[in-house]
Amino acid sequence: MNEEELYSIGDAAHRSGLSVGTVRFYSDEGVVEATGTTESGHRLYDVHAIARLELVRTLRDLDTGLDEIRRLLRGGTNLQDLLTTHLEVVQRQEHVLRARQAVLRALIKQGGTTAQADLMHRLVSxxxxxxxxxxxxxxxxxxxxxxxxxxxxxxxxxxxxxxxxxxxxxxxxxxxxxxxxxxxxxxxxxxxxxxxxxxxxxxxxxxxxxxxxxxxxxxxxxxxxxxxxxxxxxxxxxxxxxxxxxxxxxxxxxxxxxxxxxxxxxxxxxxxxxxxxxxxxxxxxxxxxxxxxxxxxxxxxxxxxxxxxxxxxxxxxxxxxxxxxxxxxxxxxxxx
Structure with missing residues (x-):
C-alpha cells in the first residue's frame, strides 16, 4: 500500500479484516478516526489508520476493552504490558477450560448426575x-x-x-x-x-x-x-x-x-x-x-x-x- 494513498471505508474494512459497520463504529468512538473525507463526506483512511484497525481487531479478539485500546493508541500504555496482561488472562482461561474438560470427561465416563457434576466442579477448584x-x-x-x-x-x-x-x-x-x-x-x-x-x-x-x-x-x-x-x-x-x-x-x-x-x-x-x-x-x-x-x-x-x-x-x-x-x-x- 502507498503511504500517501487514501482508501475508502470499504477498502479499509477489507484490508483490516473488519466490517464496514465496525470500522465506522471505531471511528465514531474515537478509537481509530478517519484520516480524511471525500467532498461528499465519505470517510477515508491511510495505511497507518488501517494498521491501527488491524491492531484493534487483534486486541478485541483478546477481549481487550475499548478504554484500554484507546490508552494504548494514545500512548497511555505500551503494547508489551498490554500483551503480557492478556497472556495472563488467556492462561487463566486455559486453566478453567482444562478443568471443565476434566469434569466433563469424568462425568461422561461415569454417567454422572447433576450432584456429581457439582461435586467435581468443587474438587477441581x-x-x-x-x-x-x-x-x-x-x-x-x-x-x-x-x-x-x-x-x-x-x-x-x-x-x-x-x-x-x-x-x-x-x-x-x-x-x-x-x-x-x-x-x-x-x-x-x-x-x-x-x-x-x-x-x-x-x-x-x-x-x-x-x-x-x-x-x-x-x-x-x-x-x-x-x-x-x-x-x-x-x-x-x-x-x-x-x-x-x-x-x-x-x-x-x-x-x-x-x-x-x-x-x-x-x-x-x-x-x-x-x-x-x-x-x-x-x-x-x-x-x-x-x-x-x-x-x-x-x-x-x-x-x-x-x-x-x-x-x-x-x-x-x-x-x-x-x-x-x-x-x-x-x-x-x-x-x-
Whole structure:
C-alpha cells in the first residue's frame, strides 16, 4: 500500500479484516478516526489508520476493552504490558477450560448426575489446604490402630498428591478420581485391609520395619537401581560387575544384622529374595504381581498420585530379577 494513498471505508474494512459497520463504529468512538473525507463526506483512511484497525481487531479478539485500546493508541500504555496482561488472562482461561474438560470427561465416563457434576466442579477448584486435609483424613482413618511397624503408615502418607498450579487435563482427571476414592468408605476399608494383611506378619512386617524401609529408600534404592540396570543389560549373576554391586548391597544390608557381613547373612538374604519371588508368583494374596488387590487399593492410590504429580514411571517387572539376585548373593564369596 502507498503511504500517501487514501482508501475508502470499504477498502479499509477489507484490508483490516473488519466490517464496514465496525470500522465506522471505531471511528465514531474515537478509537481509530478517519484520516480524511471525500467532498461528499465519505470517510477515508491511510495505511497507518488501517494498521491501527488491524491492531484493534487483534486486541478485541483478546477481549481487550475499548478504554484500554484507546490508552494504548494514545500512548497511555505500551503494547508489551498490554500483551503480557492478556497472556495472563488467556492462561487463566486455559486453566478453567482444562478443568471443565476434566469434569466433563469424568462425568461422561461415569454417567454422572447433576450432584456429581457439582461435586467435581468443587474438587477441581479446591484450595491446596483442603486437598491436604482430604489426604490427611484418609491416612488418619486408614492407619488408626493398624497393626504394622511403627512409622510405616507415616512413611506411606508422605507419598501424597501435589496438584500443579497449571495442571493438565489428565492431572485434573486423576485428582477428581483420587479425591472421590479418598472419600469412599469402601476404598478406605480396602486399603486398610491390604496393608494389614500384607505388612502385619511374616516377610511383609520385616519389609515395613523402619530399618528395612530406610534401606529400601536410601542407599539400598540406588544400589537396587544398579542391579536392575545390570539385569536389563543381560549381565550374568556371577559377572564381576554384578558381584561388585552385590558386595556393596551386602555391606549396606549388614547394618540390619549387627553390622556383620557373614556367609550366613548372604544365605539368609538369598533365601529372602527367593521367598519374595515365590510370593510374587502366587496367583492369590497381597504379594502377587499385578494382583487386583494391590491394583485396586494402595496401588491405585500410588498410580493416581504419580499422574497428579507428573512423575509416573514405567513399572519394572520384579519376577526375573528376584531369583537372579538370589543367585548373585549365593555365588558371592565374601563373608565368614
Amino acid at each position: 479446591m484450595p491446596d489446604e483442603e486437598r491436604e486435609r482430604t489426604v490427611e483424613d484418609f491416612w488418619n482413618e486408614v492407619g488408626e490402630g493398624l497393626d504394622v511397624p511403627d512409622g510405616f503408615v507415616d512413611r506411606l502418607r508422605t507419598m501424597r498428591p501435589r496438584l500443579h498450579e497449571d495442571p493438565t487435563a489428565a492431572q485434573l482427571q486423576a485428582w477428581i478420581e483420587l479425591a472421590d476414592l479418598l472419600r469412599d468408605a469402601k476404598f478406605r476399608d480396602a486399603v486398610r485391609a491390604y496393608l494389614r494383611d500384607g505388612y502385619s506378619t511374616g516377610p511383609g512386617r520385616f519389609i515395613a520395619s523402619e530399618p528395612a524401609q530406610e534401606l529400601i529408600h536410601t542407599d539400598g534404592a540406588a544400589i537396587s537401581e544398579e542391579l536392575i540396570a545390570a539385569h536389563h543389560a543381560g549381565e550374568a549373576a556371577r559377572s564381576p560387575r554384578v558381584q561388585g554391586i552385590t558386595e556393596r548391597f551386602v555391606a549396606v544390608t549388614a547394618t540390619l544384622a549387627d553390622g556383620q557381613d557373614t556367609a550366613r547373612l548372604r544365605d539368609r538374604l538369598a533365601a529372602a529374595f527367593l521367598l519374595a519371588d515365590e510370593f510374587m508368583r502366587e496367583e492369590e494374596g497381597p504379594y502377587a504381581a499385578g494382583h487386583a488387590w494391590y491394583d485396586e487399593t494402595h496401588g491405585r492410590y500410588l498410580s493416581l498420585v504419580a499422574v497428579i504429580n507428573g512423575n509416573a514411571a514405567e513399572e519394572t517387572d520384579p519376577l526375573p530379577y528376584l531369583a537372579w539376585f538370589a543367585e548373585a548373593l549365593r555365588s558371592s564369596t565374601s563373608g565368614s
